[in-house]
Amino acid sequence: MLGAAGKEDVIQCEEVILGPSSGEVSGATEADAGELMFIGAEVEAEEAVPEAMPETEASADRWRRADKKFDGASITDDQLFEYTNGHFLADEEQQRRKRYVKFDIQELCSVVSSVTKDGASVCSIDKKEGGFSKALLMTTGTGHDVIAKLPNPTAGRARYSTASEAAVLQYVRDHTTVPVPRVLDWNDDPSNPVGAEYIIMEKAPGIQLHTVYEDLQGYQRLELIESLTKLERELASIRFPAYGSLYLRHSVSDASKSVALDPGADPTASYCIGPQCGPSWTDGLSHDDLQADLDAGPWFDLSQFGLALARRSLARTRLPVAGNVIPLIHGTKQDHEAVLNSAAKVLPLVATHPLLQQRCKASLWHHDLHLGNIFVSEDNHAQITCIIDWQGVSISPLFCQGRWPVFLTPPEGYREGLSEIPKLPENFKDLDKDDQWLARLDHGEAISAKAYEATTHMHNHEAYNARFCLDETLRGLFAEIGNTWEDGITPLQARLVKIFNSWEKMGFTQSCPVQFASADIESISRQNHQNTIFQEVQAMARKYLGTDTDGWLGSSQEFAVKKKRNPELLQLAIGYFGNTMSADEVKAMWPFPP
Numbered sequence: 001m002l003g004a005a006g007k008e009d010v011i012q013c014e015e016v017i018l019g020p021s022s023g024e025v026s027g028a029t030e031a032d033a034g035e036l037m038f039i040g041a042e043v044e045a046e047e048a049v050p051e052a053m054p055e056t057e058a059s060a061d062r063w064r065r066a067d068k069k070f071d072g073a074s075i076t077d078d079q080l081f082e083y084t085n086g087h088f089l090a091d092e093e094q095q096r097r098k099r100y101v102k103f104d105i106q107e108l109c110s111v112v113s114s115v116t117k118d119g120a121s122v123c124s125i126d127k128k129e130g131g132f133s134k135a136l137l138m139t140t141g142t143g144h145d146v147i148a149k150l151p152n153p154t155a156g157r158a159r160y161s162t163a164s165e166a167a168v169l170q171y172v173r174d175h176t177t178v179p180v181p182r183v184l185d186w187n188d189d190p191s192n193p194v195g196a197e198y199i200i201m202e203k204a205p206g207i208q209l210h211t212v213y214e215d216l217q218g219y220q221r222l223e224l225i226e227s228l229t230k231l232e233r234e235l236a237s238i239r240f241p242a243y244g245s246l247y248l249r250h251s252v253s254d255a256s257k258s259v260a261l262d263p264g265a266d267p268t269a270s271y272c273i274g275p276q277c278g279p280s281w282t283d284g285l286s287h288d289d290l291q292a293d294l295d296a297g298p299w300f301d302l303s304q305f306g307l308a309l310a311r312r313s314l315a316r317t318r319l320p321v322a323g324n325v326i327p328l329i330h331g332t333k334q335d336h337e338a339v340l341n342s343a344a345k346v347l348p349l350v351a352t353h354p355l356l357q358q359r360c361k362a363s364l365w366h367h368d369l370h371l372g373n374i375f376v377s378e379d380n381h382a383q384i385t386c387i388i389d390w391q392g393v394s395i396s397p398l399f400c401q402g403r404w405p406v407f408l409t410p411p412e413g414y415r416e417g418l419s420e421i422p423k424l425p426e427n428f429k430d431l432d433k434d435d436q437w438l439a440r441l442d443h444g445e446a447i448s449a450k451a452y453e454a455t456t457h458m459h460n461h462e463a464y465n466a467r468f469c470l471d472e473t474l475r476g477l478f479a480e481i482g483n484t485w486e487d488g489i490t491p492l493q494a495r496l497v498k499i500f501n502s503w504e505k506m507g508f509t510q511s512c513p514v515q516f517a518s519a520d521i522e523s524i525s526r527q528n529h530q531n532t533i534f535q536e537v538q539a540m541a542r543k544y545l546g547t548d549t550d551g552w553l554g555s556s557q558e559f560a561v562k563k564k565r566n567p568e569l570l571q572l573a574i575g576y577f578g579n580t581m582s583a584d585e586v587k588a589m590w591p592f593p594p
Contacts, residue, residue: 066109067124075127077105080136083152085129087559089551089566089592099152101134103196108148109138110193115184115200116144131552132156132279132391137203145203146184149391150196156392157296160277162188162197163251168364168390169201171246171271176234179205179375179386188251206385207378210371213407216381221448223382226455228369228405231384233460239265240362240395243305244273244298259298273298273362278392280482281312302351302360302397309482310344316485329531331489339489339496343481345513346499353506356399356474359466365401366393399475402467410449411442416468418454422446473498473506494528497521533580537573537589544569551592567594 068075070084083099109122120140128135132155136148155161166186172178181201188197209224216224240246242259252258252274259273260266275281275296293315295308317333331339350356366373368389375386404410414422424443425431431439457464477499480492496514503512516524542548545562553559570590574583587594 066105066122068127069124070127070129080105080125080127080134083129084127086552086554087556089545089547089553089559089563091551095550095552098154099129099131101150101152101196103150103194103198107193107195108136108198111185111198112138112146112148112200113140116140116142116146118142118144120144130389131550147181147201147203149199149201151391154279154283156279157275157277157282158190159188159197160245160247160251160275161392162186162199163247164245164274164277165391165393166199167246167248167251167271168393169199170248172235172364172390175238175265176231178231178234179384180390181386181388204375204386204388206375208372209374209376209381209407212376212381213371220382222451222455224376224384225408225448225451226459227382227384228374229452229455229459231387232365232456232463235364235366236361236398236460236463238364240273240364242273242298242300243362243394243396244275244296245277245394246364247272247274257298259300273395276394276396278394302356303348305397306347306351306478306481307344309478310340310347312482313340313484319485321485329488329490329527329534331484335489336484339492340481340484342496342514343477343492346496347477347481349508349510349513350474350477350499353474353508355470356397359399359470360397361462361466362395363398363401363463364393364395365398365403366390367403369405369407371407397478398463398466399470400478402463404449405452408449408452409445411445413442414446414449416453418457420450422450471506473502488531490524490527490531493524494531497524533577534589537577537586538591540573540576541566541569541591545592547592549591566592570594 068077068080070079075084081100081102083096088095105125112122113119118140120142122138123141124139126137126139128137131152133149133151136150137145138148139145151161163186166183166188169180169183172180173182181204184200184202186199187194190197213221239262241262244259247258248270249258249260249272252272257274260269261271261273263269265271275298277296281294281296294312295304297305297308299305299308314337317336321330351360366387369387373387373389374384375388377383377385422443425439428436428439453464453468456467473495476495477492480487480495484492497516499506500512500514500516538549545551545553545566546558547553547562553562570587573590574586577586581589
């Protein structure tokens, strides 16, 4: 992923020259100072394959003697279950508990042995870990590598999340040229002998992109980005009959929650669309809540989809408020109910707008394309060999799906549009050395983002129109209506005001279902301004501590340094925002306890 701080690992890139209207790439020249920085990606050293264990040993001894490692160091059986991939600046104990998964190691080794061609025993287990699952690289005595993926409690709806990921991998592999791991076995029943849900899959061929991306020349980077947009086009071209998540038909027992794919998309009649199962539909909500109050799909039209998001937000009002919030911005439970009810009156009419109807095709899309989830050929680093981590992937309206790949996220101030060519600041020569370095960094990131924008226009025009050619006033309603308990009511209130003010301009002939007096608009504007400052404070903390919304840090050493720096940075923030807020107000907005 793009680094947030530091100055090592700087790489040269080439500037992509874009046509002003066609979006075609007309050439590539070396940028005078176009540089990109990518930090935190460590190349893992290859290890020799352990010798095979004697076949005369008891099976129990085989798995006990399996060499278990994490980040190159030996670990115990219990550490396989625990979260060991970093620390958290806030709620450390709770964050670790949410990522704890216990399972029967011997049974998992037996499953792996049963799906390898020669049935050899597992002799080493190398734990890789993410926020939503554990991925175990399991190597047999004869040198076969497979991945065993076990979802954390944070992964989404129990059973459904595993069943959907297995189905997506199988469908994408069989019906597109998008390279994904081959599934060898899976089980979504936690009462199985392993004691946990799992997917066994082949190890991704090639090397992770983060190990070589900094070395790519400009033309190689362009080739890689273009290949990625062509793969996204394949996904966007599939026609699905409803919004939801993809499953094999036998995985969804309730026929009323299942929609069969059309024969053209599923000639073997193996798949269906069922309920959405990602973390946003389960986090904090029990199974009973899901059954009683949530409509997780499938949905046949845009209005059904949007109203279900509103009901999800209403269901979350029963949960405690997470993290630090500003009461005026977040709102009470009654405030949420009132705003969501207003939004629910507007949404069915907004959903009929022709621009949304033209861009709401039910589409499958990968949500998390960072440098660790893309594998490339060892011989040609611009050739994509595998894309991993399809957990929680949904089938949603195309205008909700299109997003920047994480590693191509543009810098602040980036201007979308094919005629907007990224340039260095006009006063670049007058800047000091550090500011010139930052300007080059932003310039390089903007060039890569523009290359993605241009190649999406060339190869995936339908997705381009949905992502880059839609008024945010329309799209934003669907982005904000489902997350009010996490984000507060102010963003949705501000969105409703924009819709009210633009109602006739957007072409609606009937009166707007919600009305705002001038005093209400002024009050919401003040709250929205305060929310903007709140977001700036939160972003400042994340940026300069080099972390995410959970406060995750990857090593004990880094955690100790950043934990010490946290209160120092808070004091700097108090000074920075001193003209607009008191010290207590800044402290209330700071995301990590000092």
